[in-house]
Amino acid sequence: MSTRRLHHDQPQSFAFNAASMETVRFWLAKYPADRQRSAVIPLLWLVQKQEGWVSEPAIRLLAQMLDMPLVRVLEVATFYTMFHLHPVGRHHLQVCGTTPCMLRGSEALKDVCARRVGAKHTPTADGLLSWEEVECLGACVNAPVVAIDDYYHEDLTPETLEARIDLLQRGEKIAAGSAIGRSASAPEGGSSVLTDPSLYDGSLAAPMALPNRPIPAPAAG
Amino acid sequence: MDKRFRAHCMAKILIDDDEIDVPGEYTLLQACEAAGREIPRFCYHERLSIAGNCRMCLVEVKGSPKPVASCAQQVKDQRPGPNGEPPAVVTRSALVKKARAGVMEFLLINHPLDCPICDQGGECDLQDQAMAYGRGGSRFDENKRAVADKNMGPLVKTAMTRCIQCTRCVRFAQEIAGVPEIGAISRGEDMEITTYLEATLGSELSANVIDLCPVGALTSKPYAFNARPWELSKTETVDVMDAVGSNIRLDSRGPEVLRALPRLNEGINEEWISDKTRYAVDGLRRQRLDQPYVRENGALRPATWDEALSRAASALSGAPARIAALAGDLACAESMKAALDLLRALGVANMDCRQDGAALDGRGQRQGWLFNTSIAGIEQADAILLIGTNPRFEAPLINARIRKTWRAHATAIGMIGEQVDLTYPYAYLGAGPRTLQDVAQGEQGFAQILKNAKRPMLILGMGALARPDGHAILRLAGRIAAACGLVRPTENWNGFNVLHSAAARVGGMDLGFVPGEGAMGTKAILEAAGSGGLDALLLLGADEVAIQKSRAVTIYLGSHGERGAAQADIILPGAAYSEKNAIWVNTEGRVQYGQRAVPPKGQAREDWAILRALSARLNKPLPYDDLFALRKAMIQDHPSFGAVDYAPGANDAAQFRPAELGKEGPLDEALFRSPISNFYFTNAIARLSETMAACSAAADAARAQSAKGAKHG
Numbered sequence: 001m002s003t004r005r006l007h008h009d010q011p012q013s014f015a016f017n018a019a020s021m022e023t024v025r026f027w028l029a030k031y032p033a034d035r036q037r038s039a040v041i042p043l044l045w046l047v048q049k050q051e052g053w054v055s056e057p058a059i060r061l062l063a064q065m066l067d068m069p070l071v072r073v074l075e076v077a078t079f080y081t082m083f084h085l086h087p088v089g090r091h092h093l094q095v096c097g098t099t100p101c102m103l104r105g106s107e108a109l110k111d112v113c114a115r116r117v118g119a120k121h122t123p124t125a126d127g128l129l130s131w132e133e134v135e136c137l138g139a140c141v142n143a144p145v146v147a148i149d150d151y152y153h154e155d156l157t158p159e160t161l162e163a164r165i166d167l168l169q170r171g172e173k174i175a176a177g178s179a180i181g182r183s184a185s186a187p188e189g190g191s192s193v194l195t196d197p198s199l200y201d202g203s204l205a206a207p208m209a210l211p212n213r214p215i216p217a218p219a220a221g
Numbered sequence: 222m223d224k225r226f227r228a229h230c231m232a233k234i235l236i237d238d239d240e241i242d243v244p245g246e247y248t249l250l251q252a253c254e255a256a257g258r259e260i261p262r263f264c265y266h267e268r269l270s271i272a273g274n275c276r277m278c279l280v281e282v283k284g285s286p287k288p289v290a291s292c293a294q295q296v297k298d299q300r301p302g303p304n305g306e307p308p309a310v311v312t313r314s315a316l317v318k319k320a321r322a323g324v325m326e327f328l329l330i331n332h333p334l335d336c337p338i339c340d341q342g343g344e345c346d347l348q349d350q351a352m353a354y355g356r357g358g359s360r361f362d363e364n365k366r367a368v369a370d371k372n373m374g375p376l377v378k379t380a381m382t383r384c385i386q387c388t389r390c391v392r393f394a395q396e397i398a399g400v401p402e403i404g405a406i407s408r409g410e411d412m413e414i415t416t417y418l419e420a421t422l423g424s425e426l427s428a429n430v431i432d433l434c435p436v437g438a439l440t441s442k443p444y445a446f447n448a449r450p451w452e453l454s455k456t457e458t459v460d461v462m463d464a465v466g467s468n469i470r471l472d473s474r475g476p477e478v479l480r481a482l483p484r485l486n487e488g489i490n491e492e493w494i495s496d497k498t499r500y501a502v503d504g505l506r507r508q509r510l511d512q513p514y515v516r517e518n519g520a521l522r523p524a525t526w527d528e529a530l531s532r533a534a535s536a537l538s539g540a541p542a543r544i545a546a547l548a549g550d551l552a553c554a555e556s557m558k559a560a561l562d563l564l565r566a567l568g569v570a571n572m573d574c575r576q577d578g579a580a581l582d583g584r585g586q587r588q589g590w591l592f593n594t595s596i597a598g599i600e601q602a603d604a605i606l607l608i609g610t611n612p613r614f615e616a617p618l619i620n621a622r623i624r625k626t627w628r629a630h631a632t633a634i635g636m637i638g639e640q641v642d643l644t645y646p647y648a649y650l651g652a653g654p655r656t657l658q659d660v661a662q663g664e665q666g667f668a669q670i671l672k673n674a675k676r677p678m679l680i681l682g683m684g685a686l687a688r689p690d691g692h693a694i695l696r697l698a699g700r701i702a703a704a705c706g707l708v709r710p711t712e713n714w715n716g717f718n719v720l721h722s723a724a725a726r727v728g729g730m731d732l733g734f735v736p737g738e739g740a741m742g743t744k745a746i747l748e749a750a751g752s753g754g755l756d757a758l759l760l761l762g763a764d765e766v767a768i769q770k771s772r773a774v775t776i777y778l779g780s781h782g783e784r785g786a787a788q789a790d791i792i793l794p795g796a797a798y799s800e801k802n803a804i805w806v807n808t809e810g811r812v813q814y815g816q817r818a819v820p821p822k823g824q825a826r827e828d829w830a831i832l833r834a835l836s837a838r839l840n841k842p843l844p845y846d847d848l849f850a851l852r853k854a855m856i857q858d859h860p861s862f863g864a865v866d867y868a869p870g871a872n873d874a875a876q877f878r879p880a881e882l883g884k885e886g887p888l889d890e891a892l893f894r895s896p897i898s899n900f901y902f903t904n905a906i907a908r909l910s911e912t913m914a915a916c917s918a919a920a921d922a923a924r925a926q927s928a929k930g931a932k933h934g
Binding site for chain 2: 003004056069071074078079
């Protein structure tokens with residue numbers, strides 16, 4: 001984890017757009033008037049959804065909206081690695097570099113990112129892509145994993161990652177999930193046990209007698 | 222039921238096999254201290270909330286598999302032994318020793334070993350506790366982390382690599398000072414303490430974080446690299462920067478006062494002092510009057526004591542009706558007593574200790590000019606009405622006490638005066654006398670709150686009294702006190718309070734340093750001096766009065782060459798507050814003895830001694846030759862000076878008739894304005910202090926910045 005500080009180059013101002021503002025109002029309505037600060041994390045997240053990253057003017061705005069000391073918003077924004085404090089590309093790649101992914105080849109994925117996207121935390125010149133290394137994404141069973149925007153791309157190889165970057169650069173949609181087509185964390189190549197379909201149709205279940213089953217009340221005459 | 226009146230529930234606990242009874246809500250750390258054990262700590266502080274993040278206070282609790290942080294667990298939550306024995310805590314076992322050594326080793330991993338160049342050296346908790354509880358060496362041979370230093374303004378110097386993240390400063394700013402501007406950003410190894418974008422701390426109490434910091438991360442900027450604690454002479458004395466009379470310790474080396482530190486006094490300043498108290502001391506070495514001067518051909522020239530005294534004597538030997546005297550805001554009781562006796566011997570009745578013209582009589586009921594609730598008593602209050610005062614500037618420690626009360630009990634606070642940020646919310650009732658009148662007539666909602674309160678109080682500031690209709694305002698306030706039952710002798714409660722802004726004021730009032738019958742007060746004296754109605758004017762350190770081209774011979778007796786001395790014809794160099802043994806009476810009426818830390822500068826003498834010499838020149842020798850005789854005479858004439866460090870509080874409330882204070886009269890339409898527009902420049906010493914100038918500039922810049930931000934926002 002690198003030291004998290006505000007970006008050196010900040011925009012002049014920040015304002016929520018109409019769509020974000022609707023969600024902002026939803027969150028503010030959840031908390032009592034003197035506890036508005038409880039909404040700080042959702043609101044920081046909305047800032048990030050709108051702009052891609054959290055800027056200083058946005059922190060200032062939230063402090064004002066939530067009646068919170070400035071430094072308290074800054075504390076939250078710098079604490080959670082989920083908040084980007086530096087500008088990101090339209091598509092942001094988060095490569096997991098923690099042990100299971102590393103053992104399954106995330107080093108090679110990082111090389112791909114460095115070659116295709118450039119330096120960490122630095123968007124490409126066209127502003128399309130940026131990448132960073134993150135700690136465990138919690139999908140170790142499908143390692144290596146890269147989170148592209150809001151979705152996980154699992155079981156990647158350098159080739160499959162490059163294919164996804166190609167698609168992004170062509171402006172096409174990419175399918176999230178496992179690159180080798182497995183369902184969630186099911187075994188590669190499908191299940192090898194518990195494959196008998198009769199297990200699942202209820203036919204194997206013997207009728208049971210419950211000794212203390214309550215006697216149904218006689219129907220009202 | 223108000224939790225202030227709830228009985229403590231005692232609990233038994235075994236500390237190293239000693240059974241003791243402590244209140245159940247005590248923490249284990251407090252219980253260990255009650256049993257006489259010393260528990261090391263960094264983040265724990267009695268007056269701050271509990272953080273529990275330094276882990277230095279680990280103790281062993283029987284039944285717990287691991288050592289526990291004793292600051293973060295309460296006695297009442299401990300589990301009894303298997304046979305119902307009281308819970309047992311061990312502070313002296315091998316496990317505890319090892320735990321402390323381990324925590325110490327971890328804390329030192331990222332702490333630089335730069336004690337030789339660190340200003341905290343010699344008074345550093347980390348240094349002391351490393352010696353007492355740490356291992357001999359470290360097993361860590363990786364790189365230490367380094368942290369960029371942060372700007373926190375002109376007072377607090379930072380060396381953030383030394384920070385051990387105890388968060389005392391964060392909690393102080395949030396809880397005591399009420400300016401939540403310090404925070405801990407980022408996390409883990411990257412955690413750093415900073416203000417938002419390294420802004421200057423916007424508090425009058427900010428420098429207390431230096432005392433709180435257990436390491437050398439936050440140190441004193443003006444005092445940086447000046448001295449080591451062991452080379453300083455320490456003098457316990459009292460502060461004169463405001464009327465609170467904070468207890469301080471002056472640290473001096475040779476003839477110079479290097480710093481002021483707070484001294485514990487639960488009744489007054491607890492363990493805090495304001496930034497002005499702490500840092501105006503560098504004004505003690507600038508523009509000092511170190512020899513007598515006389516004016517010749519329009520310019521002041523150095524003179525001998527003999528010449529200056531004889532000139533002063535001849536000026537004062539004229540007609541008594543054409544002589545007047547004014548005492549300044551820092552004057553000690555002894556100098557005022559000596560001046561008073563001299564003036565009386567000369568038959569002079571034109572004198573005043575109220576440079577601002579506050580409408581307090583100085584005769585009759587002493588409670589009429591005191592802070593009767595007492596500062597500690599504020600914590601009992603459940604409704605507070607502030608009238609024409611900005612306690613944040615006039616008495617930052619009283620403001621901190623009000624904030625403490627508000628935090629603990631959500632006290633109802635009403636304000637009539639300027640709408641300023643006091644660090645706690647209040648009901649803003651209005652800006653001027655008209656609102657006060659509404660409250661007095663019971664038409665204002667807050668009057669009902671005062672009436673229904675158990676412990677109501679009002680605080681009357683100089684912004685309401687130092688104005689032409691001050692007497693009528695005082696009468697109104699007194700009527701509110703009477704009508705709302707602010708004075709309750711049977712309950713030992715007196716809720717009528719005058720908040721002074723000058724250290725000398727209550728002493729002067731107690732002595733009766735006010736105009737005699739039909740004589741001139743401050744305003745009349747100044748007009749007479751300008752219009753030629755006076756022959757001689759004695760200024761006793763009076764620097765806050767503006768005389769338009771005085772035609773009287775002006776004698777200035779004081780310590781600093783500032784406003785008062787600039788308009789003087791004869792200058793008699795006196796001693797500053799750090800240079801004399803003297804008495805000041807704070808706004809509560811508490812008589813406190815100041816001690817001399819350093820000798821007066823050059824040929825300067827203690828003020829009372831100068832007046833004694835002057836009296837001999839006038840052939841009216843004062844009847845005392847030393848300070849003790851003077852004090853004896855003072856106590857004899859004014860018995861209130863005999864009770865040292867005693868705040869009368871509500872003890873004489875039965876004789877108090879608040880409704881008789883002041884005079885009926887027409888009310889002015891003018892709004893109340895605090896007498897202090899710039900907190901950092903309230904007296905000659907502070908105005909001459911470079912540190913105070915830097916603070917004032919930083920505060921102005923911060924204000925301009927926030928105004929700009931508001932415009933953009």
